[in-house]
Amino acid sequence: MKNIARIIKLARPLYRLTFILSVLIVIGALMQLVAPVLSKFIVDEIVVQIQTGEGRLQTLYILIAASFTISLISTAITSITNRLGDHFAGRLQKFLTETFYAKILALPQSYFDSELSGRIINQLSRGILTIKGFANTSTNFILPTLLQSVLTVGILAYFSPPIAFFVFLLFPIYLYISNISARKWGKEEVKKNKLEDLGRGRIQEVISNMKLVKSANMQLNEYKYIQDNQGSINQIYAKQSGTFHRYDFVRNLSLIIIVLIVNLLVFNDAFNSVLSVGDMVLIIQLVINAQMPLFAMSFILTQLQTAESGSKEFFEILSLKESESFINKDDKFVKIDRPSIEFKNVSFTYDQSDIETLHDVNFAIKPGEKVALVGHSGAGKSTVINLLLRFYEPSKGKILINNTDYTSFSVQDIRNNISLVFQENELFSSTVRHNVMYGHPNATEEEVISALKKANAYEFVQNLAGGLDAEIGEKGIKLSGGQKQRLQIARAILADSPILILDEATSSLDSKSEQLVQEAMERLMREKLVIIIAHRFSTIQNVDKIIVIDKGRIADSGSPQDLADKQGIYSELLQYQLEGNKKLLKNFEIF
Structure with missing residues (x-):
């Protein structure tokens, strides 16, 4: 008993x-x-x-x-x-x-x-x-x-x-x-x-x-x-x-x-x-x-x-062990100015697995630098992001933010300094307003509208019955794929965090919308540390650095031009895209 x-x-x-x-x-x-x-x-x-x-x-x-x-x-x-x-x-x-x-x-x-x-x-x-x-x-x-x-x-x-x-x-x-x-x-x-x-x-x-x-x-x-x-x-x-x-x-x-x-x-x-x-x-x-x-x-x-x-x-x-505490937390959090990120000898193994997903990973991202992660499906790119967001803790090694072990920051502080647009549309069965303001409940209506405009979403929101207060259904089922993605982008724009993670942020947009959102993203990414995860060469061609991950290890890194000149994974990806070989391109996924 x-x-x-x-x-x-x-x-x-x-x-x-x-x-x-x-x-x-x-x-x-x-x-x-x-x-x-x-x-x-x-x-x-x-x-x-x-x-x-x-x-x-x-x-x-x-x-x-x-x-x-x-x-x-x-x-x-x-x-x-x-x-x-x-x-x-x-x-x-x-x-x-x-x-x-x-x-x-x-x-x-x-x-x-x-x-x-x-x-x-x-x-x-x-x-x-x-x-x-x-x-x-x-x-x-x-x-x-x-x-x-x-x-x-x-x-x-x-x-x-x-x-x-x-x-x-x-x-x-x-x-x-x-x-x-x-x-x-x-x-x-x-x-x-x-x-x-x-x-x-x-x-x-x-x-x-x-x-x-x-x-x-x-x-x-x-x-x-x-x-x-x-x-x-x-x-x-x-x-x-x-x-x-x-x-x-x-x-x-x-x-x-x-x-x-x-x-x-x-x-x-x-x-x-x-x-x-x-x-x-x-x-x-x-x-x-x-x-x-x-x-x-x-x-x-x-x-x-x-x-x-x-x-x-x-x-x-x-009786399960908690990974974080949120009860009795106040609304104040540490704002990280001009953050830098460094992975030092990071290894990670998922629970109930004997195989390392990441092994001795080392890389650094400078303040304001824009970096893309590239690699085969299952290479470990999603694990890098999950560790950065502290969904998991490294099995070995350290992750530093501004040269400080990121465990010195609370989980809430780290996540409050990161905006993320998921590859899969993460929306609630609620209103447009609630979904855009999620995580930032004190935002004004003007700020919400501004974010929607920058994400090229305000026009379709105006046409919804109820506008900002329109119900979008479970997981946004009443919206098209592009509309759901743009609401996520608007949420990230509203957050205006110093660290921005974009997981194929323009994948569901038509050509015209993509161009408008790309322009908005260029403005949004200024003065921010950005990690871009994308399938399209057009999305990553202007980044400062590309990090190639293969089988849980850093296979290569450098500027897009430097990696394009090498005979490596990135040059293969680039070649497949240029040749329009979509079948082979499917082997390359980010996140």
């Missing part, structure tokens, strides 16, 4: 509210035991009145009034408890979601490289539901069940020890049977959770890549995958249900037998005048009331196993 202990520890900020709820629930449970006792005295008074005519009506009225008052108080407590319970559930969900999301945002990029986003979301949802379920069970059932069980057996022992013994016997029987049932349920729950994560992850992937699925005519295959996935889940459900109901039958059988014995004892004692009619009514009510804790016991143990297995991945994520 390691995860149960984690749940209790995690809910520490809500201990005070939990305590108040528990006290109210305990009071409510006590009220439920007072009612049968009052019923006993009421029945006895009525019997005396019927048999002898000497009943005390005043006492009877007082008892009835007390019973009414207890019921009224119990109803009020239940209402207050339910309201506090709803408040508790809301606060708990808020706390759990914020805690999980903060952890996700602080995890290293390597975690997201190996996890399905749909699976992560499913783990969040299941974790919150199971933890809330356990919290509800703890406050509403565990304490009242224990209290009612002890007091019920105690009251019964006062009137009839044999009856109390048989009622008490039910609890260990129920506990033993329910524990076996719950453990078997929990084992199957772990298997079911894994299948659900795979299914949700696959659905999310398919929805994100629906054009590919449809164009490849893979709808039937994807449908069959989920069909098989859900079939396996349903088999586990059926197995869990069969296990539960088999053990439930044994529980109920033991209950029927013992209740029969208890009833025989009660009627025998009443017949022999050992018990009064009121005593008999009280005992029968207590026996009936005792069944509720028994039923609750089965529910509690099942909930404990569900919470244990359902929160497993939730807590596994919370």
Whole structure:
């Protein structure tokens, strides 16, 4: 029950509210035991009145009034408890979601490289539901069940020890049977959770890549995958249900037998005048009331196993090591003036890999210098950028910014000094305004419009229904490829960071738009350190230096003209472009 202990520890900020709820629930449970006792005295008074005519009506009225008052108080407590319970559930969900999301945002990029986003979301949802379920069970059932069980057996022992013994016997029987049932349920729950994560992850992937699925005519295959996935889940459900109901039958059988014995004892004692009619009514009510804790016991143990297995991945994520912290950060950051970048003997190996992606990489970029990275696909160019952005840390060597180890800067400071236009369009399902201002929420509308104009995007934005506030759909699906790319360029222009990384920033533009954006980029790149990643010779012909990366090593570097004169990778790329050999050119990728 390691995860149960984690749940209790995690809910520490809500201990005070939990305590108040528990006290109210305990009071409510006590009220439920007072009612049968009052019923006993009421029945006895009525019997005396019927048999002898000497009943005390005043006492009877007082008892009835007390019973009414207890019921009224119990109803009020239940209402207050339910309201506090709803408040508790809301606060708990808020706390759990914020805690999980903060952890996700602080995890290293390597975690997201190996996890399905749909699976992560499913783990969040299941974790919150199971933890809330356990919290509800703890406050509403565990304490009242224990209290009612002890007091019920105690009251019964006062009137009839044999009856109390048989009622008490039910609890260990129920506990033993329910524990076996719950453990078997929990084992199957772990298997079911894994299948659900795979299914949700696959659905999310398919929805994100629906054009590919449809164009490849893979709808039937994807449908069959989920069909098989859900079939396996349903088999586990059926197995869990069969296990539960088999053990439930044994529980109920033991209950029927013992209740029969208890009833025989009660009627025998009443017949022999050992018990009064009121005593008999009280005992029968207590026996009936005792069944509720028994039923609750089965529910509690099942909930404990569900919470244990359902929160497993939730807590596994919370226990992962964070790569960065962003909570309680102020808006101030270090502005790096005229930055220089140097990689010194940098090597890097991805997690769970024995092969170095980069090996002993050395290069330097001066302030204001414009550099292009060139190389075959998989050469290590993307890794260079990922290390610079501190998505990962070098396995060996150092990265310097202005001759200072870049670990001396916070992750936020480094990224605030870098603008990046991704090769893939990274846009949110939101408005044009939100996407352009992303990372710079305090920008004015005039600044946003200026950035859009420089990116040759303002004209098409004006034509959208809603203009700056037009919704562009998930990943900008309502826009063309060129329009999406230009919004990213506008975002980079608005940021005006001293370091600029351009990953084929003009790849999706037509000739006219490309010319306008190239002019804007020339203005933008002035006085900045620029790393250009491009497939087109026209994009990199005016850079100060080209760095050629091959198999994780620096193969060559120099000016475009110097490298063109050498018989190397860059000269091959240049030759292929000049000859228009597009087939061979595909072997050369940047990023």
